[in-house]
Amino acid sequence: MRHEINNNHVVLAGIVLTLAALVGIELLPQRTLDLIAPGAADGPYLITADGTQDGKYVRWIDEKQRRLQCRYTGTHDYMGCGLTFVLTGEDPRLGRDLSHFDTMEVDLAYTGPSPFIRLAIRDFDRRFSKxxxxxxxxxxxxxLRPRDIDGPLTVELSELTVPEWWIHHYDLSREYNRPGLENANAVSVDIPFVKSGEDHVLQLRRLTLKGQWVSRDRVYLGILCAWLLGATVxxxxxxxxxxxxxxxQQREIDALTMRTRQLRLEQEKLMRLATIDELTGVLNRRGLEQALDDYEEAAQGMTVVMLDIDHFKRVNDRLGHDGGDEVLRRVAAVVVANLRSSDVFGRWGGEEFLIACQGPRMRDAARLAEKLRDxxxxxxxxxxxxxxxxTASFGVALAxxxxxxxxxxxxxDAALYRAKAAGRNRVEVDRSLPSDAPTTV
Structure with missing residues (x-):
């Protein structure tokens, strides 16, 4: 009873902690980076054709309100305008990690003929950036199209992608073209393409990055892992x-299981001894007869191949019985290696073996016999x-x-005898089929 009470207390505590974590993640203030706030970033700086701030083509209408005007009176290599915030300090290679932010709150006002306003972030990657x-x-x-900025909007940072012109221009390996904001060095809002004589007015009212201090996914994963761990405990x-x-009781069950296993092993051993030839490891005559009975009961027909090792008595006389046994094992291994899994093979007696192939296909059985002979x-x-x-002689017949x-x-067996009489090391096929034998043989 004490253990049950303790378990209930553990589950209750887990529920309370889970609810606290879920409420906490909702009440926890967001991570915020207001780029317009003093000291948050350097700038904003004007984006001009020549990179200067002299106001020849792009000028501040109200710098405090971040309101600018751009008007080009001639043609330049680059004709764009906007403003940018610099996120680096004295070392231009060291930016800020913006990967923890999820969204950007933007409030813009624009008048002019441009079909879109561009929001951009640059990330200095030490592997290739210079x-x-x-x-x-x-x-x-x-x-962002003009209708997108009729009012304040929230942009998912995942919406920002690496444009094709940048990928094509620098022609880097594919892994370098994947978005990444781990070392951002600048955030800009600009009009990338301005024609001579056009008048554009752009004002940036708000530019704030927001994200969670702790990822919701990580919190949910942590809760899930904690419950799994608690459940496991x-x-x-x-x-x-x-x-x-x-x-x-378990000891009695184990003892009974062990005894049952021993009886099963003994039964399998007896069955193996009854149907397996101890010398060659293939079926013995009894095992073959059982398999042939099954084939005959199926009434699908079969072909039988009998093989006999030529001059086996001479082998025994020359090498002794151990040598003869080795020959028997070797012949059995060669046959097994060249049979299908559906074929039945065993030692019929002495140096004679039998193969049974289900199905009335005499030609296939004859080819098999010739292959084994070779x-x-x-x-x-x-x-x-x-x-x-x-060498061995073969006799093939159809049932x-x-x-x-x-x-x-x-x-x-008669076909095998003819093979022996004809000089051995050959295959003889029985041709005395009944008149109603299948024509496919």
Whole structure:
């Protein structure tokens, strides 16, 4: 009972802390950077054709109110105007990390023929940006149409993208063209394209960056992880208590499980001994007969291939029984390596083996027998340092659907006898098929 009460207290405390965290993230003041506020940034500075502040083409109408006018009377290499805030100190390579901000609150007033006003942030990336080339700082921009700035608006910083002209001009690797505001050195509002004789008036009333001190996603992830951890602790604790209270019953279950496993292993061992040839590891005659019975019951027909190792008695006389056993194992391994998983293979007796292939396809079985004959002929067995060349003879017969397997075995054995009589190391196919045999053979 004491443990249950403690668990309830833990869950209740978790709920209270979760609610406190959710309320706290909503009540926590936002991170704010008001670029217009004194000391927040250097500027604003006018953006002019020649980079000077003499007011020839771009001039302040009211500098305190950040209201400017631009009018070009001739053609220049660059014809644009606006204002910019510099975020660096004495070292132009060191800007400010704006990646923690999410939005920018903007309040603009504009009169003139330009189709859009550009909001931009430059980020000095030490991997490629150069102090002597101001444009080499990665450029992020967003074009605002006049109707967008009828009143104050909030811009998501994710809306600012690296423009194609900057990507094309600097031709950097793709990873350098991804947006990044970790070292911003300037924020600007400008009219990028001004024609000679046009009159533009732009006023910046507000430019404020805002973001969360702690990311909501991180708070939610932290809450989720805390609950998962707490749940894991409670589950482990409960499991431990249950394990201790039922320790004696568990020992009995384990003992019963162990005994059952031992009986199963003994049963599998007996079954293996009953159907597996101990010397070669393939099916023995009993295992083959069971498989042939299954094939015959399916009534889909089969082809049987009998193979016999040529002059096996000479091998035994020359190498002894250990050498003969090695030859048997080698032949079995060669056959297994060249059969399909659906084929049945085993030792029929002595040096004789049997292959059963489901389906009445005599030609395929004959090709298989010829392939095995060739592989066995070109394999060598080494026993006691002596290399032994081995060949085998094959007899192939068909048991058509519904036909007798025993009859097919007799005909395969007769075909094998003919292969032996014809000189060994060859394949003989039984041709004495019944009149109703399938024509596809």
């Amino acid at each position: 102090v002597e080339d101001a444009n080499s700082a990665r450029f992020h921009s967003l074009n 409670l589950v482990v604790r409960g499991w431990s208590q249950l394990s201790r209270s039922h320790h004696r 592989r066995i002929e070109h394999s060598e067995t080494t026993s006691a340092g002596v290399r032994v060349a081995v 058509p659907p519904g036909g007798s397997v025993a009859d097919a075995l007799k005909r395969a």
